[in-house]
Amino acid sequence: MLNNSTFRSKYYVLFSGFKSSNMKRLISFIAIITLLFSCKQEEMGSSDVAPPPVHVLKVVQDNVELEKEFVGQVYGKVDIPIRARVEGFLQGIHFQEGRPVKKDQLLYSIDPDPFLQSVAAAESELAAANTELTRASNDLDRIKPLADMNALSQRDLDGAIASKEAAEAMVDAAEAGLRAENIRLSYTKLYSPINGVIGKTNAKIGEFVGREPNPVILNTVSRVDSIRVEFFITEDDYLYLAREAQLARESGKVPEGQKSRPMKLILSDGSVFDQEGYVDFVDRSVGVATGSILIQSSFPNPDKLIKPGQFARVRVVVESVEDGLLVPQRSVSEFQGNFFVLKVDENSKVEQAKVEIIGPHKDYYLIGSGLEKGDKIVFESIQQVKSGMTITPIDTVFQSQFEVAK
Secondary structure: OOOHHHHHHHHHHHHHOOOHHHHHHHHHHHHHHHHHHHHHHHHHHHHHOOOOEEEEEEOEEEEEEEEEEEEEEEEEEEEEEEEOOOOEEEEEEOOOOOOEEOOOOEEEEEOOHHHHHHHHHHHHHHHHHHHHHHHHHHHHHHHHHHHHOOOOOHHHHHHHHHHHHHHHHHHHHHHHHHHHHHHHHHOOEEEOOOOEEEOOOOOOOOOEEOOOOOOOEEEEEEEEEEEEEEEEEEHHHHHHHHHHHHHHHHOOOOOOOOOOOOEEEEOOOOOEOOOOEEEEEEOOOOOOOOOEEEEEEEEEOOOOOOOOOOEEEEEEEEEEEEEEEEEEHHHOEEEOOEEEEEEEOOOOEEEEEEEEEEEEEOOEEEEEEOOOOOOEEEOOOOOOOOOOOEOEEEEOOOOOOOOOOO
């Protein structure tokens, strides 16, 4: 076995026989062989790596109705407050809260005693006025024959006539006072003005009502077989929708006399109400402070599912597009106001394509330009896929959360 010093000696003897020029050639030859071998390895390695698999889908083409949503509040077709028109202590509540009530059904009663006393006083005044009228009439009946015989002066006759007329006026005034007191007495009983549903009472039995800060509006009765939805739109939206509605009427898409296309009501849970509504009121002016205008639309509510006070979204069609190109919103990226998709060519190569977006349609975008029917785009992993890459496309179908014709 050789020690280190012996090995170094033999190594030196082995290579000392080479000339300097031969040694340089050997080193150069080894370097070239090493370089060629490494390049071959890189070439073999790159050919072994397959392009990454990426989900792609075809651009959908369909007839599209562009819609816009507005947030509104629900009211009954008729909402009538039940108001205490006289002051007093609430004596009775004659309904069940939240239940239907009939027209002219008794709802509340207020203590009538003070008003009964006022009626009694007015009746006394009327009786006194009638007594005075009887006396004045009797006086006139006695004086008139005597005046005709010149037994009494004309002045006495005129006085008797004036006294009777004054007594008649007092009777009329007393009768009017009695009617007023009876009307006030009638206000102690509050009846439902319509068939509808009554809400929760704002006052309890024994509470003083009819004067602030005590309750004045005791309850509200609503007719809910049809509902109103009020919402505000901007001046620009109003002008656009008004022009679209006019064009739709001229083309026959909206019947004459109808102010809008059908509207849909989106409830708080995201479901679509099964009844369509129409605009039945547009406010006369645009709010100076807000730049918006009030719109009211009515919806049938046969099952009385919708309640006054709910918040809902009104969805209205603003434009119809035939054979529109649709891409999922999640497949579109945005940069500085410009929108892009990753298009895949026939060689499975990815390239970035700038697209024009007309507007959103459910969970799609409607494309105006930049794509054609049959084009394929990257569906997922758009952040990992770069323009110029070659991929292994995996055809997929976008499962929309809305019902979209394929």
